[in-house]
Amino acid sequence: MPNTPNIAIVGAGLIGRMLAVNLSESRQVTLFDKDDRQGSRSAAHLAAAMLAPLAESADSSRIVMQMGQRSLALWPSLLKKLHQPVFFQQNGxxxxxxxxxxxxxxxxxxxxxxxxxxxxxxxxxxxxxxxxxxxxxxxxxxxxxxxxxEEAQLDNRELLESLAKTLEDRNVVWHPNTEVSIENRQVVFDGQRRSFDWVIDCRGLGAKNQIVQTKPGKHKLxxxxxxxxxxxxxxxxxxxxxxxxxxxxxxxxxxxxxxxxxxxxxxxxxxxxxxxxxxxxxxxxxxxxxxxxxxxxxxxxxxxxxxxxxFENNEPKIRVDGTLIQVNGLFRHGYLLAPAIAEQCVALIDSTLPKPPLFELLIEFTENHHD
Ligand SMILES: Cc1cc2nc3c(=O)[nH]c(=O)nc-3n(C[C@H](O)[C@H](O)[C@H](O)COP(=O)(O)OP(=O)(O)OC[C@H]3O[C@@H](n4cnc5c(N)ncnc54)[C@H](O)[C@@H]3O)c2cc1C
Missing domain, CATH: 3.30.9.10 (D-Amino Acid Oxidase, subunit A, domain 2)
Known part of the structure; x- marks a missing residue:
């Protein structure tokens, strides 16, 4: 794909894989993860993968509920794109x-x-x-x-496998068992330092010490x-x-x-x-x-x-610092929210797309960020 943006996704747990599938339709994507291809040590591998915006609202905020409802509408078409079937049930x-x-x-x-x-x-x-x-x-x-x-659920491990298979069929370059740090918006691994048009940090808790501050002292993971x-x-x-x-x-x-x-x-x-x-x-x-x-x-x-x-408020955030995007804080709602979060990241990278619902609420730019 000549002249298409070259994107690194660091972390192939839940949101990293989802984004890779969304972005690799029309862009060059390289995926890095310190784990194996099953993602056996990720939070994604452990989860129950219930898609329950209202049941979860006993302890979560209105924005999580609203994004969850948006995701519920997106899941079926997203699953249709995948190369292997995934158990998905919407029985309430x-x-x-x-x-x-x-x-x-x-x-x-x-x-x-x-x-x-x-x-x-x-x-x-x-x-x-x-x-x-x-x-x-x-x-x-x-x-x-x-x-x-209206609530739903899916099989998390079937989903992770199907996302991986879809990426494999699209020949997305995937570096498993590769621990990465992100320095000056570059990907540093195995003694190499590589630049990309965009770097998306999806390391979950692995990003704990590298979350950019949009406001001083905020955003502890x-x-x-x-x-x-x-x-x-x-x-x-x-x-x-x-x-x-x-x-x-x-x-x-x-x-x-x-x-x-x-x-x-x-x-x-x-x-x-x-x-x-x-x-x-x-x-x-x-x-x-x-x-x-x-x-x-x-x-x-x-x-x-x-x-x-x-994060402190148990809500997800997409932080943008120039060409570095950090997606994190999915807490107990990763499956519930992943399609809506992925939709927002794609709209961030492709500014010609219309802004999806709740865009302003989820995305934060650093003070020194310039479009
Ligand atoms: C017990 C439990 C039950 C859950 N149940 C549900 C549920 O029913 N419904 C729901 O919606 N959500 C649920 N969740 C939440 C969901 O699993 C998480 O929100 C989601 O997995 C977070 O996605 P992530 O991609 O940010 O992180 P992860 O899935 O943890 O993926 C992060 C990836 O980054 C990689 N990584 C980390 N550091 C580095 C590094 N330095 N270099 C390279 N790679 C790195 C890791 O290996 C991992 O693969 C549950 C979670 C748990 C723990």
């Missing part, structure tokens, strides 16, 4: 609460209507039985259930620990992700294909990278068993911990 989410936690569910409903300006439905037990017959038959029946019909269990439960049939509204164990159970379930996730303010603790495993598994007794005989396929990259 259910939020369950035990009798003693009913007040929390009511508050959450008020937040959805009042602050987010959206709607939801309270399900009767008959309606729950139609949507999730096995939940309605549990000894501990849920009398308080909230239904968010931190890691927020999360632990997740993957189960094989042939005795459980759920048709959509289910969340438990609980003051201490706010878990979700996301059913993937072939009776595989992702149960998560703890959220702990620490950058501790040890394996999951006994306390967290007990919390996740007992809460999951309390929702559906069929999990008693489930096989534990995996239990892992990881760190989510987050």
């Amino acid at each position: 989410s259910l939020i369950l609460a035990y009798e003693q936690d009913h007040g929390n569910l009511v508050d959450f409903g008020h937040r959805i209507k009042g602050e987010m300006g959206k709607d939801y439905t309270n399900l009767t037990s008959g309606q729950l039985a139609e949507l999730e017959p096995e939940l309605a038959r549990q000894p501990h029946t849920f009398k308080h259930v909230l239904w968010l019909p 931190r890691g927020v620990r999360g632990e997740v269990v993957r189960l094989y439960a042939p005795e459980v049939n759920l048709n959509r992700p289910v969340r438990l509204m609980h003051p201490r164990y706010p878990i979700y159970i996301a059913p993937k294909t072939n009776h595989r379930f992702v149960v998560g996730a703890t959220q702990i303010e620490t950058e501790d990278q040890r394996q999951p603790t006994v306390r967290s495993a007990l919390e996740l598994l007992s809460a999951c068993f309390s929702v559906h007794k069929g999990f008693a005989e489930a096989e534990i396929l995996e239990i892992k911990s990881g760190l989510r990259p987050a």
